[in-house]
Amino acid sequence: MGLAGSGKSTIFNALAQQKVEVGSYGSSEPHRASVRVPDERLTRLSEMFRPEKTTPAEVRYVDVAGVVGGGEGKAAQLLGQLRNADELLHVVRAFENDTFPHPRGSVDPLRDLDEMDAELALADLSVVEKRLDRLARELRMGKAAPNNPLWRELELFEQFKPLLEGGGAIRDLDLAESDVKLLRSYGFLTQKPMLVLLNTGDDVASAEPMVARVRARPGGKSVDVAALAGRLEMELGDLGQDERVEFMRELGIAELGLGRIVRLSYRLLDLISFFTVGEDECRAWTVRRNAPAVDAAGTIHTDLARGFIRAEVVRYEELIAAGGLSEARKAGTLRQEGKAYPVQDGDIMHVLFNV
Numbered sequence: 001m002g003l004a005g006s007g008k009s010t011i012f013n014a015l016a017q018q019k020v021e022v023g024s025y026g027s028s029e030p031h032r033a034s035v036r037v038p039d040e041r042l043t044r045l046s047e048m049f050r051p052e053k054t055t056p057a058e059v060r061y062v063d064v065a066g067v068v069g070g071g072e073g074k075a076a077q078l079l080g081q082l083r084n085a086d087e088l089l090h091v092v093r094a095f096e097n098d099t100f101p102h103p104r105g106s107v108d109p110l111r112d113l114d115e116m117d118a119e120l121a122l123a124d125l126s127v128v129e130k131r132l133d134r135l136a137r138e139l140r141m142g143k144a145a146p147n148n149p150l151w152r153e154l155e156l157f158e159q160f161k162p163l164l165e166g167g168g169a170i171r172d173l174d175l176a177e178s179d180v181k182l183l184r185s186y187g188f189l190t191q192k193p194m195l196v197l198l199n200t201g202d203d204v205a206s207a208e209p210m211v212a213r214v215r216a217r218p219g220g221k222s223v224d225v226a227a228l229a230g231r232l233e234m235e236l237g238d239l240g241q242d243e244r245v246e247f248m249r250e251l252g253i254a255e256l257g258l259g260r261i262v263r264l265s266y267r268l269l270d271l272i273s274f275f276t277v278g279e280d281e282c283r284a285w286t287v288r289r290n291a292p293a294v295d296a297a298g299t300i301h302t303d304l305a306r307g308f309i310r311a312e313v314v315r316y317e318e319l320i321a322a323g324g325l326s327e328a329r330k331a332g333t334l335r336q337e338g339k340a341y342p343v344q345d346g347d348i349m350h351v352l353f354n355v
Helices: 008-016 040-049 073-080 109-140 149-165 177-186 204-215 230-237 241-251 257-269 293-300 302-306 316-322 325-331
Strands: 031-036 053-055 058-063 088-094 194-200 223-228 271-276 281-288 308-315 335-337 347-353
Touching: 008 031, 008 058, 008 088, 008 194, 008 230, 008 257, 040 053, 040 271, 040 281, 040 316, 073 109, 088 109, 088 204, 109 149, 109 204, 149 177, 194 204, 194 257, 204 223, 223 257, 230 241, 257 271, 281 293, 293 302, 293 308, 293 347, 302 308, 302 347, 308 316, 316 325, 316 347
Parallel strands: 053 281, 088 194, 194 223, 271 347
Antiparallel strands: 031 058, 271 281, 308 335, 308 347
């Protein structure tokens, strides 16, 4: 997401290697793309097991039209399209272009960031005020028992109202896990983790002082900041593999921005990857950090969670060092773990279960 003129469709094209039209929107329908998560570990595992199929994890990107300000009408509709997102990727313009001038007349990332934060707060405030009116009517009419969760919802919304009126964000509050579950259906925008992505000129290094300034702003819980040369990344994505590698070598670029942006998003969402391996398939799976092994098994298939007996687990680094599963078993690095084992990033897991 981003204000009009931020270059977010350019960023979308760069990350998703798409070719949506930049600079205009034929309709208010968002662009969508599923993107394979780059992971050198999965590549290495596939080289080791030579499976029939290799399946990376995926990230789904949704690119909505540029928000034009006002907090009402079209802007509210566009922001509403983001309520089902797990994380917001806020593209902020940090490049000069005389042929494509900034709609506000000047490039000022901090100003634009403040404006979008205000839009998000206004959108959430509208939801809170409407819900508060309804909650007050229901509870005053005596329809809710004293232990009804509606009372807790009322307490939370009464706390949110002054916070949002002041331009604050719900994510900055220390909410209990039970409160997070209670609020999940509302999809509050200011509760979501946010990656602020400065869309720079071709020299990303020149944006580092601005990255530091944005990162130093007050608040910012569950917020991270990065810079990406959107136009350059998009152009690199349009090249063939050999030509892209050559250009990246000449420009001193070690990897495309997608890998770095995905890693930052995983960190904000507290996600990790674990792997299943074999001759039929090597696959990356995404779960919350420290998810119990039985929940990770359920990610693979619900039957594995229902009939879970135990999991055979080996760390990626230990498997690579051993040279294979049987060698890891002989070395004692292939372990037996129970349901409660907290899955770690890079674990290779094989689930034993009852049918």
